[in-house]
Amino acid sequence: MIAGVEKFDGIGMTSARTRARMVERLREQGIRDEAVLAAMNSVPRHIFVEEALAIRAYEDSPLPIGSGQTISQPYVVARMTELLRAGRPLHRVLEIGTGCGYQTAVLAMLADEVYTVERIASLVAKARRNLRALKLDNVRIKHGDGSTALGEDLSVDGILITAAAREVPSALLAHLNVGGRMVLPLAGRSDDDRSVQYLTVIEKTPDGVREHTYDAVRFVPLLPGLA
Ligand code: SAH
Secondary structure, X not given: OOOOHHHHOOOOXXXXXXXXXXXXXXXXXXXXXXXXXXXXXXXXXXXXXXXHHHHHOOOOOOEEEEOOEEEOOHHHHHHHHHHHHOOOOEEEEEEEXXXXXXXXXXXXXXXXXEEEEEOOHHHHHHHHHHHHHOOOOOEEEEEOOOOOOOOOOOOEEEEEEOOEEOOOOHHHHHHEEEEEEEEEEEEOOOHHHOOOXXXXXXXXXXXXXXXXXXXXXXXXXXXXXXX
């Protein structure tokens, strides 16, 4: 489902030009997937940040969203989404770490269904408000701990984790169809590398998982339990 800018008429129009410039920058930074660029061109990022920060919403920087958490910079959102899609259409996607719901909205433009899990109750409420304002009806938000299996029958063709893990949360792989991909920031494994995280793709194949490592990034940690 890839809608044009008109979908959010009246919400994002004032910043349509600023957003188009952000997309041009993403292109220059090496994002190649046109579907991802179109999705990011149509989601009004400024409604996801505090009003005082809205003017900075299209800069390539992370911004605070409350409860000590941050919305990722546009390049990282684009890169993770591009790695998740790997050029294929997505049917059902699981996101761990809803935050303010911006990455969720981008996924909702690209997948038939998005199931997203957030451990902080106040952010669940914030994301619900934001996603309702955009009338995205293919998203389900759950207040839960997404560092482990979800205790329900859910199978997806992509899992995107937006908080940094020390180890691959392998219990979640039970939800992933064969041929599907998990994308996450994963801490480096050698002693002098543990404070650095790398965008990592885990591919589920018929004979096990394959791991690929990409850009160095900085994310808030994936934490257990509810808040
Ligand atoms: N994608 C978000 C980025 C949020 S930052 C956005 O666009 O705004 C990462 C989020 O992961 C935080 O909101 C944090 O509370 C959440 N998180 C951390 N550990 C989690 C867990 N175990 N389960 C669910 N959410 C978690």
